[in-house]
Amino acid sequence: MSPGASYDGCVPSIVVDNLSKTYRVADKDPGLRGAVRHLLRRQHREVKAVRGVNLVIEPGEVVGFLGANGAGKTTVMKMLTGLVHPTAGRVEVLGHEPKRRRAALLRQITLVMGNKQQLVWDLPAGDSLRLNAAVYGIPDTEAKRRTDELCEVLGLGRDKELSQPVRKLSLGQRMKCELVAALLHHPKVLFLDEPTLGLDVNAQTAVRDFVGRYNAQHGASVLLTSHYMADITALCKRVVVIHRGQIHFDGPLDDLTTRFAPERQVRVELAEPVGAQGLSAYGVVESVDGRAATLRVPRDSVPAAVNRLLSDHRVVDLTVADAPIDEVVEKLFAHADAQGDTHADTPPDAGLAEPRP
Amino acid sequence: MSAWTRRLRAFFGIEYALMLTYRAEILLWAIATCLPLIMLGVWTQAAESGDFVHGPAWMARYFIAVFLVRQVTIVWVIHHFEYLVVSGRLSPQLLLPVDPVWRYAVAHLAEQACRIPIVAVMLVGCLLLFPAAWRGDATVGPWVPGWGALVGGALACMAAFTLRFLLQYTFGLFAFWLERVAAVHELVYLLILFLSGMVAPLEVFPAAARDAVLWTPFPWLVWFPAKLMMGEPAPVLRGFVTLGVWIVALAVVNRVVWIRGLKHYSAMGA
Amino acid sequence: MRRYFKTLGLFWAVSVSAEMAYRTNFLITSLTTLLTLAGALFTIGLLFQNGHTPGGYSWPAALTVLGVYTLLDGLQQSLLAPNRTALTEHVRDGTLDFVLLKPVDAQFWMSMRRFSPWGLTDVAAGLGLLGYAGWRLEISPLGALSGGVAVVLGGVILYAVGFMLATLTVWFVKLYNITIAMAALLEAGRYPIQAYPAVYRTFFTAVLPVAFMTSVPAAALRGEAGAGWLLGLAVVSGGLFAASCAFWRFALRFYTSASS
Missing domain, CATH: 3.40.50.300 (P-loop containing nucleotide triphosphate hydrolases)
Structure with a gap:
């Protein structure tokens, strides 16, 4: 979709087209010597805080x-x-x-x-x-x-x-x-x-x-x-x-x-405790606490796994949920980092461009 | 190296680095303390007429000396301390095993060190603008300060700085009880401004006013060190005794107020 | 326009009510004003010894300069300095963001937002001095009126120079000494410009327009200012005001709105 395009003929509230921001930050060594050197010869580097962002709201x-x-x-x-x-x-x-x-x-x-x-x-x-x-x-x-x-x-x-x-x-x-x-x-x-x-x-x-x-x-x-x-x-x-x-x-x-969390969380409470060993047949065991356990099951095989769980054990309670969104986002970042030799020029502490209080 | 020198060196290092980051501030400070140079203009021009006891060369020399004295006796501890108390940032400093006064004193020295280049440029500019100040004229000889003038002037400046610092810091300690102590201290500063010889040399004061003012501590803070630097005869003994007595007295008062203030501060829940 | 006046009224009501909490300040500032005035009169008095007339000024003529100085000093304390401080604080804390997002001219807001009643004692002292000098010099109402306009223009110069200095905080963040530096610069305006050596006169006219802040408006009050000086005053004050606006807009391009 090209920026500026509009749905249903209404004008978008916000249109952002290829937006970039580069900050110049001063590099300074710590200590007295660093301060004096910085005074005499200032060193700057550029931090690309925002690079080519497109957005329509x-x-x-x-x-x-x-x-x-x-x-x-x-x-x-x-x-x-x-x-x-x-x-x-x-x-x-x-x-x-x-x-x-x-x-x-x-x-x-x-x-x-x-x-x-x-x-x-x-x-x-x-x-x-x-x-x-x-x-x-x-x-x-x-x-x-x-x-x-x-x-x-x-x-x-x-x-x-x-x-x-x-x-x-x-x-x-x-x-x-x-x-x-x-x-x-x-x-x-x-x-x-x-x-x-x-x-x-x-x-x-x-x-x-x-x-x-x-x-x-x-x-x-x-x-x-x-x-x-x-x-x-x-x-x-x-x-x-x-x-x-x-x-x-x-x-x-x-x-x-769905894209970044292909697995769902299955939480079960059983009538009698079953060890992590016994449960690993249904999915990746995240935690076991007595009769309660949390499993991670691929999205597609959730129905099958739940069926087998219900038939193999006496189940008191069972819920299926998406993985917590923070984990999803974390995964996404890891995914982006793995992809990303494109941002080799951004130092890992690019956050300095937005000094925190 | 003893623990004390190490400590003071560390203080100086950190304060100097800090001051360098405030260099724009310090430039403003230097501008802010140019009053002697303004008065230099007014009084040399006035002295041209020959209506006063001294000629323009003497006036220029006097106010250049005053400018130097002013630069090495700048004190701002009251503003800093008031801020620390009001904002509650004093508390962590009280947990350190060193009395914070050393930190403040060293910070002043570091700030002065940062100001040296600016002061040097201004000094050279003045000497070029008023060559009679060092060359002399028909009424005064060339300005060649002997050892006595240099050592005496330096000692008097140090004593004046110490006294100014103690005076301000003692007033500053009342921030434990009062709001806006800096504004109150401003009144004291006005007395220093007009009575210390900063706006006019004591020589042009009417005799009665001069005699009266000499009984206050003010002229010994500026006029006395400036006279010593000029290599002119000055009441050396009376000057140093006056400064010494005031320093000792204020140091005692300062400690008493400090101890009481801390009690009050901690009672308020620091 | 009405919206601006209403906003201004609210601004000042809010500032004054906040300041009124510090009532001892009235005592302190009154004493400061009196002491400053006494010191200034004493110093100028020293210059008038032995029949000397600094810059050829008579005593009441010198008082017009001191009067304009005291008036501007009061203006500085009441309006200019509190707002400069507020500007540096807003930049440091990043709350300038909120001001920039208001549909009110940001420079107007940052210059008029705060008002401290404590400079008014100086304003009163300045007006008193001018009244006395005007009576001694038998200044006509018309002269007083044109002099008043000149004083306003002098105030605009003081404002513009200070505002440009304060705008520097966008780059330097820490600039608490602006007020002290501005007060020191204005200090030179306590004495008639003609009482200075030639180099100083050039500097205070061409580089740092102190002469246009006090001496020229005072001369206008006495009806002694030449057309050239008055024109110079208008040009300098208009030019510096325009420059302060342009510099502010320029600086905002570099405002990175510290802290996320």
Whole structure:
């Protein structure tokens, strides 16, 4: 499919064509001598953080963006929002070139980062919300209505969480307030970079449900990165996997599993214990714990194996599941690395191009 | 090599490397401390008229000496310490088996070392711009500092630096109890600025003002080392005694406040 | 446009309410202002000894220069310095991202976002000095008005130079001393430009436009500025403002939005 092509005649929200970003990083030896030498003769090397990425995202689509630390996820996201200027290639978001930062575009997009916050630390979140309303030119009554609506869904109280200084909120409450601030102007494209980072399970679920609901209600496109695969599986039908600056997979989440996890997990609970030896006839034994065991069985032979298990033993409980998605992605990376003399010029620590806090 | 010299050398190495990474900062610092050069312009121009006790050559020489004194007595520990306390980064430093004051003092020396090239360029520029400062004119002879001037000037500069450091650090320690101690210290700095001889030599002060100011520690921080560097007669004994007494007194106060401050800090849950 | 004013109002209300938490600051800054003023008057007084007139200025004429300096120093403390600090912080923490994504001009935001009431004592002191000098010199209301415009242009120069310096943080990240350096540069504007030797006059006019920040606006207030100087003031201030905008846009191309 060529970039810019559209399904059903509708215009894509995001079109990325052969996008690349090269950073120059300074090389410096440690210690006093290294510092002085660096001062006298600066050495730089180029790190290709993103290399020839193509991507099309349609309105209303929720896309999971997967990749290890330093794979180039954040750099791509920052180029999509216009924060980082591309070295080469073309980006179009809602028909605009993001790096020009036209108000017409900025009014329609938003960025949420799990490790950075836009709310003013020492003031109640409500003040920051009022500020955003003014910045986006949302009339007071409308802003109030939207705030109430968003807060209700997230379980935030106008007189509770919103009127406390942000620093006094828990991490989960803070992220919920961040979301309200980020969505107050009803953006059409959402860039969510690790929005659930460090949250507890309840808060994670709340954030996830909220994003899904917003997507359904407003038909907004969402590009989501997360280290928690539950976020991805709950929200994204489509995933894009980036590794060392290149896209290695772009398609339905289900395809990812079938392609890179040809085996399924069969969990059984038996009436009496059977050793690992006895079970190895049905598949690769992953673990045995008394009467419970986990087996790995090739996708095609699952029905046969289950049939034999049921007839050979007294089975109390049996479930068949896909391998955990993190394992699938890990496999994919290994697969990409094995393929890849094409990226011999990228040093293994290319992640330095995106310094972490 | 004793453990102490090793420690201090290690401190110096790391601080120097750190300071080199801040070289843009240090350039700004050097600009920030050019006030003596501004005053150099104002006072040489004023002295051209012959309305003052000294001529332009003397004025130029005085303010170049003041510029050097200022450069080697720059202290910023209060800003650093305030930041450490407020941000909570002091705590890990307290776990080390060395009093952190040594680290701060060495950091100042490392920062000065980084500034040497900039200062050298500025100094040469001034000497070229005001050749009368070293050549002399009808009223003053050439500037040939003898051993007495060099050693005396260097000692006075070290004493002035020590006193400035102790003064700032002692004020800085109140960050354990108060917010914005740096702003309070700014008031002290203003006194140093106007009364130390940095904006005008004590020689042009009215006699009564000069006598009064000499009873404060301020002129001994700038005017006194500058006079020694110029090789001019100066109240050497009174100068060093004043500096010494203030240093000892502040050192004592500093330790008392430090111990109390630590108690307070740990009580607050560091 | 209305949206900008509304935003600005909110910005300042928020900053002032945050600053009001430090009430002892009012005492400290008032004392600082008084002490600085006393020191400056003392120093200039030293220059006026033995019948000397620095640069041929009369005492009230020298006070107009000091007045404009004090006014600009207050502006710097209230508006310019807090925003420069905020800019360096935003770049360091990577939260500039959020500002860049707002549909408001980012330079406007980064220059006006914060307001600290603590420079207002200096603004008041500067206005007081100018009022006194204006009364002594019998400045006409029309002269005061045109002088006021000139002072604003001087402020624009101060802003533009400082903003360009602060923009350097995009490359250097750590630039906390900008405020100190800017204050030191402005310091030269405490004294009339004519009180300096020729080399300094050239430097402060052509290289570092300190003369255009204080001496020229002060001369405009006294009605003594020639047309050439006023034109120079307008050109320098307009040019530097345009340069600050261009430099900001240029720097954003290199902003890598530190930390992922």
